[in-house]
């Protein structure tokens with residue numbers, strides 16, 4: 001999995017606030033309101049503990065602080081444990097935590113100690129970024145959506161689009177992965193060389209820049225992308241007046257929390 005860097009998180013607080021405003025403009029739901037709608041849950045003053053984890057590549061500068069900002073920005077009660085790892089887990093539980101947030105290099109989870117629910121960042125991220133496109137009021141009648149990147153985030157997104165009755169076109173550089181997806185899901189292969197097609201709604205989740213080609217775009221397209229780095233160039237954003245929902249950590253984190261409330 002591509003790991004976050006401190007640079008990825010440098011502008012995270014502004015990005016979360018700006019993307020919340022954009023999501024509200026696009027869907028008439030705030031991010032918080034959209035999470036409540038899709039999960040059917042609400043926060044009930046849960047105490048949320050954030051545990052820094054030193055395993056693998058270790059602690060990522062401002063990762064825990066970014067989670068705390070997210071928790072507090074949406075009016076919830078959170079704290080970062082002073083201790084890391086197992087000692088941090090013990091500190092969290094003995095200080096009354098209801099929900100644990102923690103991440104190593106392989107998984108970032110939310111675990112509700114009261115109801116047993118557990119959420120995975122890649123699944124919840126794919127789901128929320130897909131739901132933002134499904135709720136885009138300008139394109140409510142246009143069911144076509146392009147999904148670029150069919151990995152651990154893109155696949156839950158694809159499943160969300162299908163559940164929301166979208167016509168899903170898929171692309172990935174890994175042709176074997178495309179074949180697997182075409183076998184397992186009722187989706188269409190996106191092959192611009194053979195059959196050019198442009199979209200008002202594009203989802204991207206790859207670890208590469210500039211994955212969205214000009215021929216896929218329409219004027220005023222919406223790109224909803226957790227992918228890091230950004231999968232569309234500034235030039236194309238400007239040329240096609242593209243609205244881009246893109247933020248490194250907070251949107252997926254809020255989705256995880258609503259999944260375990």
Ligand SMILES: NC(=O)C1=CN([C@@H]2O[C@H](COP(=O)(O)OP(=O)(O)OC[C@H]3O[C@@H](n4cnc5c(N)ncnc54)[C@H](O)[C@@H]3O)[C@@H](O)[C@H]2O)C=CC1
Pocket residue numbers: 001002003004121122125148149150151152153154171172173174177205206207208211225226227228229247248249250251252253
């Ligand atoms: N913003 C957020 O909250 C989050 C962001 N991410 C980011 O999302 C991205 C995807 O994460 P995962 O799905 O876990 O990775 P993954 O490795 O499971 O999947 C990535 C997929 O993209 C495909 N791909 C790579 N280069 C491509 C290209 N140029 N064009 C088309 N497809 C291409 C790969 O073949 C693979 O199938 C990563 O950049 C990750 O850092 C992940 C979780 C949360």
Ligand SMILES: NCCC[C@@H](N)C(=O)NCCCC[C@H](N)C(=O)O
Pocket residue numbers: 001002003004005051052053054055058059060061063064103104105106107108121248249252
């Ligand atoms: N954008 C959300 C997905 C994050 C994921 N790509 C990642 O970097 N995971 C590693 C996080 C490691 C955190 C570290 N163990 C700490 O606790 O600071």
